[in-house]
Amino acid sequence: MGQGAAAIPQAPSPLLLCRSTILFLGLLVIGVVCAWKDETPPPPTSTATRGAASRICLSNQSSALLQFKQSFLNIYEFYRPDALISWQRDGSDCCHWKGVTCNNLTGFVIALEIPAPDFGDVIAGIAVDSSLFKLRYLQRLDLSYNQLNGAIPKRLVELTHLTHLNLSHCGFSGQIPVELSQMTRLVSLDLSYNDGLLLQHPNFSQLFRGLVHLEHLRLDRVDVSMSLRDVSMSLSSSHDLQTFSLSGCNISGPMDESLLHFQSISYLDLGSNKLESSIVEGLCSLGDITSLRLRASFMTGPIPPCLFSLPSLKELDLGGNHLNSGIPNLQLSQIASSLTELDLSGNRLTGSIPSSLFNLSFLATLDLSHNLLTENIPSSHFNLPFLKKVVLSGNSLTGTIPSWLFNLSSLEELDLSSNRLLGIPSSLFNPISSLKTVDLSDNFLTRSVPLLLFNLSSLESLDLSNNYLTGVPSVLFNSNSSLTTLDLSHNSLIGSIPPFFFTLPSLTKLNLGSNKFSDLLANFDNNLYSQYLEILQLDHNFLSGDIPSFVNRLRSVKNIDLSSNCFNFTIDLSFFFSIKGLFALDLSNNTRLTVDSSYSSDDAQGSSKDSPGIRSLKLNSCNIQTFPRFVCKLSNLVSLGLSNNNIEGEIPFCLWEVIHFGGLDLDHNKLHGFEEPAQGITGYGLSYMSVSNNRIQGEIPTFLCNFHDG
Template sequence: MTAHIIFWLFLIPLSLINFSTNNFSVNGYYLGHERSLLLHLKNNLIFNPTKSSKLVHWNKSDDDCCQWHGVTCKAGHVTALDLSHEYISNGLNDSSALFNLQSLQSLNLAFNDFCSMIPQELYKLQNLRYLNLSNAGFEGQVPMEISHLKRLVTLDLSSTFTSHNSVKLEIPNIALLLRNLTDIAELYLDGVAIFARGDEWGRALSSLKGLRVLSMTSCNLSGPIDSSLAKLHSLSVLKLSHNKLSSIVPSSFANFSNLTVLQLSSCGLNGYFPTDIFQLQTLKLLDISENQYLHGSLPNFPPFASLHNLNLHNTNFLGPIPNTISNLKQLSTIDLSYCQFNGTLPSSMSELVQLVYLDMSSNNLTGQLPSFNASKKLKYLSLFHNHLSGDLPSSHFDGLINLVSIDLGFNSFTGNVPSSLLKIPCLRELKLPYNQLSGILGEFDNTSLPVLEMLDFTSNNFHGLIPLSVFNLRTLCFISLSSNNFSGTIKLDVIRRLSNLTVLGLSYNDLLVDVNFKDHHDMSSFPKLRILRLEFCKLSGIPSFLKNQSTIISLHLSNNQIQGPIPNWIWHLDSLMNLNLSHNFFTDLEGS
């Protein structure tokens, strides 16, 4: 009995060792075979080895292909292949070794430049669950054979970087492509030419019960949006922008309880937008911009809303901004520009501490500006072309160290320029034109505004001297101080300091602009201007440096005291499109 026990104790480990060895041999055989297929694939692909980060490292001397960049293995088989961003330009056809990798579950060929049809032989990869051919340079008709990949969960055929629809889905149409792909959870067809009516593409999609992500922007889709889409209860992301839907937005969209992203911009939408959609607790991004016939208003936002990004630009939304906008604690981007909103800006906007981008320009908003000093992440603030009024307290902008652009033009703001706006290290654009701001401008500190490119104080009530320190802001490209009450003398050669300057406006003040330069021979140090406005500047002559201005397109020197003949060189400024020399004391044309 003891002998039998000893025998079995010896035999069982031996058999396990033998089984493990056989299993290793089988796996090793398959892996060796698939390694050969990968090398064959590499040898047939045409790619840029200087930019490749994966294929270039596949090496015959390296036996373990599972360690190669872009290759993933499981149980001795290659199960995933990622050749995205490999600068492949050709070499993939129906005879490619790729289609013999029968265990592939994931294939990513995105961001290449194959310049060929999508291979029909893809149908051989029956285990594929993930297929990404986006922005890979494929063209022509989507092959019917893709519809045989019944295990697909993610399909991406999108083409977002081409101006024309190079991939087409006509024969087969979208219904034939999707009829067997019932497991699809994520479908990306952006930029694919589909040319289908609303009922066609709607019903084709409605059979995909587990669909979570649907992205079909710029697909030449027609409307109206079909009611059958309401069956997609699992939908989390819906992107249909840049199609010709000419449709209302179905109220059933408010029943998508998992919806996080809804993008319907530039779709020809009309009717009244369902307010219940705004109140979806899961919704993070809503973009219905560029639908000028779409009407609506903002509801009261619920507490703990998830909205991060709200874009209603160029729609026909109207009414007030609700106080409950402060419930959007995660809001980082809000664009309500070119709408019909009215009423005052609620003071509760001061509580939007995650705000990065705010644009409410071109509306009918009134009242005073709320404080934004708690929005420390704010980079862009635009409220131009409204009816806002009152002073601009400096405290409203304290601590906005990330602000890049502010535009409060075309309102009725009064008082002085907030001193805090002149101390923002990231500020590139400071635009306050067409207000009723007044006072004397203080000195500008180059260290406080090290990257300022645009300074626009046009049409206000500033007076006194223009501080010469403004010409020490070396990064300035655009200066407009026209239509104020500035006085004193400006020597025009001060602009030599501003090598990036392209636009200068000093018109309609009480200035004397001195065009007599110390060095008339060195004109190369002047910046290359495109627009120069010096009307009503008591000029005694045409600035001589303009003779060398090959880039200038608009020159306005009217209502000055320029005498003598108009010089011939002014007719040889090749880029010049607008010239106004009226109301001076010219005698004739030079040489006439």
């Protein structure tokens, strides 16, 4: 070719082209991997693991976690580090630390869940610049029940991948930052039970404008101070809302159809607000709802019958309102069988209890207490295999208690107190009953207590107080009784107190006060007395004679009340003071009793190393004539009652040396002054003293002015 001709470039060698392409692709892959490792969000949480075979924790992630832990130690001295004891700078994989979940492909921390109840310790104080925010791929954050206090950090918006945020029960206060609206991936938000938090207009609307994917919202006890309609409209962009829990938020009514926008709702709680309206029947269109709670929201009017037909409803709580109709009596075909909890307590419901309620075959809890219900409890036999709790107290129910209530195999708690019931069934008790608590107090029950009540092997608490019962079984055949609390007070029980009460093997509290018992029998094997009895109340009876010797061998007893009886002997209080664990003794209003006030043993109860010592001693109206100086040796005494006696002379100075003394009642005696202490004393704890109706004259002693709270 000639000189002027253009040079034609040669094509590159195929081998060179191939090598260049491979080098470029290699660099590209390395760049992508590096970028993915440092910048790309982790894969979905389905790949997360707490137990990968190899160490996958990234150093910057473990470092951030350790700095997060250290921020508590630096700020709060009382923080106990054992809550996060697995978080150590020892080379361990942070993805295996308690409360930490990582993505098993990238090593990024995607979940930090350290609620205080699960960890057993309370973490206190997040610093605003906390390294928590370096965990930028967090998807789940749960710090509930930790005392974090202060304001919710605005920097939470830096956690752009967060889908679940739980900061409930953390002591936060102030306005919830509207910046949280930028956390557009949030599916679940729980800021409940931070009593100082506010989220009022217009912040409420601004916050939820961007949270379009929200499915679960809990703001209980956050001060919203808006109408229910405005709240519903502000949340209208959250079409998939399933949990709507805003109890105690100072939300005003009325309830209207705006709630029906959320057709996916399964949990609705608007309790403890001021809705002041009737329950809208439109709620019955929420076919997916499983829990409806409107407790204490000033609801009025009738209960819509259609609520009982909701196909998925398991929990219905309308208690503490002003509902004033009868309970709907529905046909079996109209009732949804899924209901497990029904609470209509504390309303003004009238009429009888409809039998249809007992056709709810999955019912576990029924509470109709404190209404205006009348007539008999339905007597037909009902098959309720899951029913555990029945509370019908505080009504005007009449008739005999139906036997089927005692034959339910799963029933554990039965409360029929404060009604007008007349009788207890004497037969057909289920020998394998699960009953643990029975309260039949404040009724019109008569005759004797059925022996079979004591033979319910699982029964732990039995209250028959405030009735008209006249007798109890003289013999107990069930030596395997689980009874721990027995209250037969305020009846008309007569004769001798049966010994078997003191042989119940698990009994801790026995109240036989305010009856007509005349004798405390002691003719039984002294080795059979209850070993766990702590409270013995025999007050306001007609007991006379001596106190059986087994009483001071009740080794666990802490409180003995024998007041207002007819004991007519001289008693040496060393009988009681020898009971090492005795905490309180009341012998007051035994006008025929003579207390030996000369007791002066150096081994007075209260000096024992095995006992905290008696703290309350009541000897009012016991015909005492000289001041019982032995009380000065009861070093743990807090309350002393000696009123309405015939005590003469001066109040002894040794009394002021009882360090923990709090209350002193010396009314209505013949005291004429105070013994002056040999030297100045400084007393602690004297908060109450009454010496009215005595013969004391002159000025108040100056040393009494030296007492102060210890």
